[in-house]
Amino acid sequence: MSTVASPVVTIDGVVFQLLDDQLCVLLVRRDHEPFAKKWALAGGFIARNETSHQALERALRAKTGVALKDLPFVEQLYTFDTDAVHGGNAISLIYFALYRGGNNSLPDTAQFFPVDSLPELAYNHADIVIYARDRLRSKVMYTNAMFALLPPHFTLPQLQSAYEAVLGYALDKRNFRKKFLLLGLTEMTDTYERAGAHRPARLHRFKQQQLQSLSRSFT
Amino acid sequence: MSTVASPVVTIDGVVFQLLDDQLCVLLVRRDHEPFAKKWALAGGFIARNETSHQALERALRAKTGVALKDLPFVEQLYTFDTDAVHGGNAISLIYFALYRGGNNSLPDTAQFFPVDSLPELAYNHADIVIYARDRLRSKVMYTNAMFALLPPHFTLPQLQSAYEAVLGYALDKRNFRKKFLLLGLTEMTDTYERAGAHRPARLHRFKQQQLQSLSRSFT
DNA sequence: ACAAAAGTGTTAAGAATACACCCATGT
DNA sequence: ACATGGGTGTATTCTTAACACTTTTGT
Numbered sequence: 426m427s428t429v430a431s432p433v434v435t436i437d438g439v440v441f442q443l444l445d446d447q448l449c450v451l452l453v454r455r456d457h458e459p460f461a462k463k464w465a466l467a468g469g470f471i472a473r474n475e476t477s478h479q480a481l482e483r484a485l486r487a488k489t490g491v492a493l494k495d496l497p498f499v500e501q502l503y504t505f506d507t508d509a510v511h512g513g514n515a516i517s518l519i520y521f522a523l524y525r526g527g528n529n530s531l532p533d534t535a536q537f538f539p540v541d542s543l544p545e546l547a548y549n550h551a552d553i554v555i556y557a558r559d560r561l562r563s564k565v566m567y568t569n570a571m572f573a574l575l576p577p578h579f580t581l582p583q584l585q586s587a588y589e590a591v592l593g594y595a596l597d598k599r600n601f602r603k604k605f606l607l608l609g610l611t612e613m614t615d616t617y618e619r620a621g622a623h624r625p626a627r628l629h630r631f632k633q634q635q636l637q638s639l640s641r642s643f644t
Numbered sequence: 645m646s647t648v649a650s651p652v653v654t655i656d657g658v659v660f661q662l663l664d665d666q667l668c669v670l671l672v673r674r675d676h677e678p679f680a681k682k683w684a685l686a687g688g689f690i691a692r693n694e695t696s697h698q699a700l701e702r703a704l705r706a707k708t709g710v711a712l713k714d715l716p717f718v719e720q721l722y723t724f725d726t727d728a729v730h731g732g733n734a735i736s737l738i739y740f741a742l743y744r745g746g747n748n749s750l751p752d753t754a755q756f757f758p759v760d761s762l763p764e765l766a767y768n769h770a771d772i773v774i775y776a777r778d779r780l781r782s783k784v785m786y787t788n789a790m791f792a793l794l795p796p797h798f799t800l801p802q803l804q805s806a807y808e809a810v811l812g813y814a815l816d817k818r819n820f821r822k823k824f825l826l827l828g829l830t831e832m833t834d835t836y837e838r839a840g841a842h843r844p845a846r847l848h849r850f851k852q853q854q855l856q857s858l859s860r861s862f863t
Numbered sequence: 864a865c866a867a868a869a870g871t872g873t874t875a876a877g878a879a880t881a882c883a884c885c886c887a888t889g890t
Numbered sequence: 891a892c893a894t895g896g897g898t899g900t901a902t903t904c905t906t907a908a909c910a911c912t913t914t915t916g917t
Contacts, residue, residue: 430692431653434735473649473732476725504723504737506695513692516653516735518723582896599898600880623895624887641878642861801869818871819907842868843914860905870913878905886897 432506432514436480437468437550439502439557440491442524442537443574448561448590449537450554451524452546453488456534460547466554467491467535468517477518489535491524497634498523498573502557505549521557523573565591567642569610572631580618580626581605592644608639651725651733655699656687656769658721658776659710661743661756662793667780667809668756669773670743671765672707675753679766685773686710686754687736696737708754710743716853717742717792721776724768740776742792784810786861788829791850799837799845800824811863820863827858 440451452464469484471477482493493499502521508514528537538544540558543551564570565588575587585601605611612632617625659670671683688703690696701712712718721740727733747756757763759777762770783789784807793806804820824830831851836844 431650432690432692434650434653471651471733471735473651476727476733477723477735478725501723504696504720506697508695514690514695516690516696516737518735580896597881598896599882602897603899604879619888621895622889622893624897626896799869816908817869818909821870822872823906838915840868841866841916843870845869864917866917867915868913869915871911872909874908876905876907878903880903881901882899884898886895888894888896890891890893 432516434471435468435515435517436471436477436484437466437517437519437553438481438485439466439519439521439554440485440489440496440524441522441540441557441561441574442526443587443590444528444537444539446586446590447539447541448558449539450543450557451489451491451535451537452544454534454536455547463547464536464538464544465547466519466550471518477520481520488532490530490532491526495526496522496524496573498570498636502553502560505553507548519553519557521560523561523570525574525576562592566644567639569631569633569637569639572610572634575631578614578616578628578630580628582626584611584629588644596644604643608641608643610637610639649732651735653690654687654734654736655690655696655703656685656736656738656772657700657704658685658738658740658773659704659708659715659743660741660759660776660780660793661745662806662809663747663756663758665805665809666758666760667777668758669762669776670708670710670754670756671763673753673755674766682766683755683757683763684766685738685769690737696739700739707751709749709751710745714745715741715743715792717789717855721772721779724772726767738772738776740779742780742789744793744795781811785863786858788850788852788856788858791829791853794850797833797835797847797849799847801845803830803848807863815863823862827860827862829856829858 442449451467453467455461455463455465467485467488471480485491499520499522502519505517506514507517540554571587581602585596589595610631611629614628614630616628618628619625661668670686672686674680674682674684686704686707690699704710718739718741721738724736725733726736759773790806800821804815808814829850830848833847833849835847837847838844
C-alpha cells in the first residue's frame with residue numbers, strides 16, 4: 426500500500442511545576458503568526474521520521490531549554506483534532522509532564538505561570554491546561570505522582586502544601602499525615618530542616634521515583 | 645508556514661459488547677498484507693481533510709457495518725507511535741466504544757470475540773485490547789458507562805452479571821443491589837421479565853443515557 | 864411439591880472525619 | 891518569654907464486607 430495524504434501532526438507539552446506553593450505551567454511566548462506575542466504551550470510539528478517523544482524532546486529543548494530527562498514524569502494527555510489549520514486538519518498530541526527544576530535557566534521567551542493566573546493563551550491551550558490540571562488532580566490521588574513535583578527530600582508540611590496546591594483545597598494536618606504515612610510511599614531520613622524561629626521539620630523521601638498506583642486512593 | 649512532512653496517521657476502534665454474559669470485542673479479518681488472514685481491530689487511514697471521528701465512522705462502517713450513531717459511548721483511548729511502518733513513523737489514534745446491537749448484521753469478515761479467548765491479532769492489537777479492557781473496568785467503577793452495554797430495560801441480576809463480566813470477578817448480590825441502588829442512577833419500571841420456572845425479575849432503566857461521573861466510586 | 868432464580872437485613876470491621884494541645888527552635 | 895510552625899491521639903460517623911433465608915414462578 427502506498428503512502429496516503431495524512432493530516433499534519435503536532436505535539437505540545439503541558440509541564441507543571443510547584444513554585445512557591447503554587448501550581449505553575451510552562452509557557453512560551455510566540456514569535457510568529459498565528460497568535461504572535463501570545464503565550465502558548467511548548468510544541469511543534471512531528472517530522473515524518475521521528476516519534477512523538479523525539480518531537481517533544483526537540484520542541485521543549487529548543488523553546489524552553491528543558492530536556493525530557495529532567496522531567497521525572499511524562500505521560501500522554503489527549504489527542505485533539507484541530508479543524509482546518511494549514512489547509513487541512515491537524516492532529517495535536519498533547520503530553521503532560523511534571524518538573525522540579527525551578528525557574529532558572531529558562532530563556533526570556535519561556536516562563537512558568539501560576540495556573541490560577543494565566544495570560545491569554547493561543548489556540549485552545551487554556552482548555553488543555555484545565556484538562557491537564559484535572560488529570561494531575563486525579564493522578565496524585567491514586568498514584569505516587571507527587572514524587573515528581575517535590576525535591577528528593579522534603580518535610581511533611583511541604584508535602585501537604587504540595588497536595589493542597591494541586592488539589593485546590595486545604596487538608597487536615599493530622600489526618601493527612603496519618604493517611605499518607607500509612608501508604609508507605611515514603612521513608613524518614615534522620616536529617617531535619619531548620620527554617621526560622623520554630624521547631625525543625627524532619628525530612629522524608631519517596632521510596633520510589635517511578636510511578637506506582639496506590640492500593641487505596643488518597644484524599 | 646508551509647506544509648511539513650508528517651507521519652502517517654491511522655485510526656482504530658476497540659468496540660466492546662456483552663454477549664451471553666461475556667465481554668466481547670469487535671474484530672475484522674484482514675484481507676491484505678501485512679498480517680493477511682489475521683484478525684485485527686477495525687481501522688484505517690485518516691485522510692488529510694477529515695477528522696479522526698469521520699475516519700472512524702468511515703472505517704467502522706466499511707469494515708463492520710457498525711455506525712457511530714449506534715455506539716452509545718465513544719471515547720479516545722490512547723495514541724500510539726508505531727515505528728517504521730510504510731517507510732516512516734505512523735501514529736495510531738485508538739478509540740474505544742461500547743455497543744449493544746447484538747451479533748446480527750455483521751459481514752462475514754467481522755465478528756465479536758470474547759476478550760478471554762481472542763484469536764491471534766495483527767500488530768500490537770492484543771495489547772491494545774488489554775489496555776482498553778482496563779480502561780473499561782475503571783470507567784464502570786466511577787461512571788455510569790454501563791448504560792451503554794445494557795439494553796434500555798434490564799433486570800438487576802442482568803446488571804450484576806454485566807458488572808461481573810467487565811470486572812472479572814463475582815459480586816455479592818445483596819451488597820451489589822444495596823450499593824448500586826443507592827447511587828440513584830437507575831429507576832424501576834413496573835414491568836417484569838418472566839423467564840423460566842422462577843420468580844420474575846423487575847425491569848429497571850438508567851435515568852441518563854449519557855456519561856456521568858459518580859459521586860462515590862463503585863465496587 | 865419441587866426446582867430455580869429473585870428478592871431482602873443485620874452485624875462487624877475498617878476507613879474517614881472532626882477536633883486541641885504540646886514541642887522545639889530563633890530572637 | 892514569646893512567637894512560629896512542627897508534631898501528636900481519640901472519639902464518632904460512615905462505608906464496606908460477610909453472610910442465609912423467604913418469595914414467586916413453571917412444571
